[in-house]
Amino acid sequence: MPIPVPNDGEDSKDFLSRCIGFLVGEGKPNDQAAAICYNQLEKSVAQDKKLRNSSSGEMQFTSLQNLEEVPPLPEGFEKPKTPLQQLEDSLRQP
Numbered sequence: 001m002p003i004p005v006p007n008d009g010e011d012s013k014d015f016l017s018r019c020i021g022f023l024v025g026e027g028k029p030n031d032q033a034a035a036i037c038y039n040q041l042e043k044s045v046a047q048d049k050k051l052r053n054s055s056s057g058e059m060q061f062t063s064l065q066n067l068e069e070v071p072p073l074p075e076g077f078e079k080p081k082t083p084l085q086q087l088e089d090s091l092r093q094p
């Protein structure tokens with residue numbers, strides 16, 4: 001099952017709504033779907049910024065209308081921990 005990616009010109013809120021709805025429809029729990037989609041959005045924003053800062057200095061493409069604003073997760077959801085944070089947490093447990 002491929003994870004949705006933002007479409008060119010798609011607003012970040014629209015992407016999150018579409019992505020979460022898709023993954024929930026595929027059987028993922030709401031919190032897991034939100035975490036996956038938020039992560040996918042962050043990857044897209046980082047990739048777009050990297051391309052924006054290329055040596056030519058020109059924007060090569062934009063998949064989101066506003067690259068500076070990644071909306072917060074819906075209330076009740078948490079941003080997923082990085083693998084390093086997960087490892088640190090596991091080492092703290094007795």
